[in-house]
Amino acid sequence: MSDHTAVRANTLAWAASHLAAGERIVRADVLLGGITAEMRRLTIGSLNGDTRTLVLRSYVGVGNANHALTREAAALTMLAATEVTAPELVGVDPLAAECEYPSLLMTHLPGxxxxxxxxxxxxxxxxxxxxxxxxxxxxxxxxxxxxxxxxxxxxxxxxxxxxxxxxxxxxxxxxxxxxxxxxxxxxxxxxxxxxxxxxxxxxxxxxxxxxxxxxxxxxxxxxxxxxxxxxxxxxxxxxxxxxxxxxxxxxxxxxxxxxxxxxxxxxxxxxxxxxxxxxxxxxxxxxxxxxxxxxxxxxxxxxxxxxx
Structure with a gap:
């Protein structure tokens, strides 16, 4: 289910600012199952044709979004040094300073x-x-x-x-x-x-x-x-x-x-x-x-x- 237009332009620009040189967002798809946040799978394309995926979590009209995203960012950072397999933190904007809504960008786990x-x-x-x-x-x-x-x-x-x-x-x-x-x-x-x-x-x-x-x-x-x-x-x-x-x-x-x-x-x-x-x-x-x-x-x- 492609839903690229549902992600606001400023949020896409913020996510793109965390990419490597030569990479760009080529697709955004809705991830089903989320209850408290909107989830998107971002497909990232590179100049050589390779792709990778990231996950964008955005809280729309949710109270304490700043608190939740700050805790999640800290957890992902800490978990990187453990044996528990969790996403890796790419970026976080808990106060929506650059994004339309408070958001967090992380790696996409397989499965x-x-x-x-x-x-x-x-x-x-x-x-x-x-x-x-x-x-x-x-x-x-x-x-x-x-x-x-x-x-x-x-x-x-x-x-x-x-x-x-x-x-x-x-x-x-x-x-x-x-x-x-x-x-x-x-x-x-x-x-x-x-x-x-x-x-x-x-x-x-x-x-x-x-x-x-x-x-x-x-x-x-x-x-x-x-x-x-x-x-x-x-x-x-x-x-x-x-x-x-x-x-x-x-x-x-x-x-x-x-x-x-x-x-x-x-x-x-x-x-x-x-x-x-x-x-x-x-x-x-x-x-x-x-x-x-x-x-x-x-x-x-x-x-x-x-x-x-």
Missing amino acids: RAVLEDKGVEARIPLLARELVAIHAIQPIEQPPIYETLTTADTVVTPPGVNAQAWSAAIEIIRRSAPSYEGRYLHRDFQPGNVLFGGPITALTGVADWASPCWGPADLDVAHCATNLAVLHSAAWGLQFVSAYEAAGGTLAAGPAERQYWLVRDALALSEDIDLISQAWRAAGRPDLTTRAAERRLDAYLTTLLNAT
Whole structure:
């Protein structure tokens, strides 16, 4: 899908200023799946006919864009010295001093996000190992402490769900958060932000580093588990938790503590499930209507409450 004209001229000029001598932008295509930012794949041509690709992320009408882009730029710079495969930072204009909107330019990772059911069993151990590697990062400067994405008073209970289960889950997150050993968190580690290439069993990188923070490993694990549960089934969400530990990751010791983080993230998805399911449909999962996603989230939440 070519969408060159959708990128404003001043933004294209800013991106072009970061290219090598003799290079120019020859094409801009929409990248599907983004929720909070507009994403474009820029094809860069050189005088000898070779091409390479970059990714342009622009925040249009989004609050705290400056904050998000500054954090992402710092994360990409730090990750370049780690074993975690992430895009390389090319340029950033967090205040839109030169671009139409706050923007960040980075290298393009090979591969694609894989959301279909086929092959999920093989992908889960790879996702788990990659998240363990992320949590092992020891940043020179600790990122901000995590922020909760929902509260007991903002949870959106979908129609037709197990009302008793949802009420019990809401009461769980009214409690104070358990103590934890801090880790470096991606904060949006889920199948939509992990790329696979060639055979689906080859993980090629992790994208979307706009929200790194410091907090419990359980929080990242719970987020990926929730997404897997809604994309595939509750069983695959729980399988990811087991795979994380099998890969060497450490979670909260007590069942009640683990349940707290898992339930909290499941409830958080309820507030944006319409927007998230819309992005999934655009990325190749037409079966995941909002109602279908709500039913799977309900089944997962009920499973979490029955597991202890």
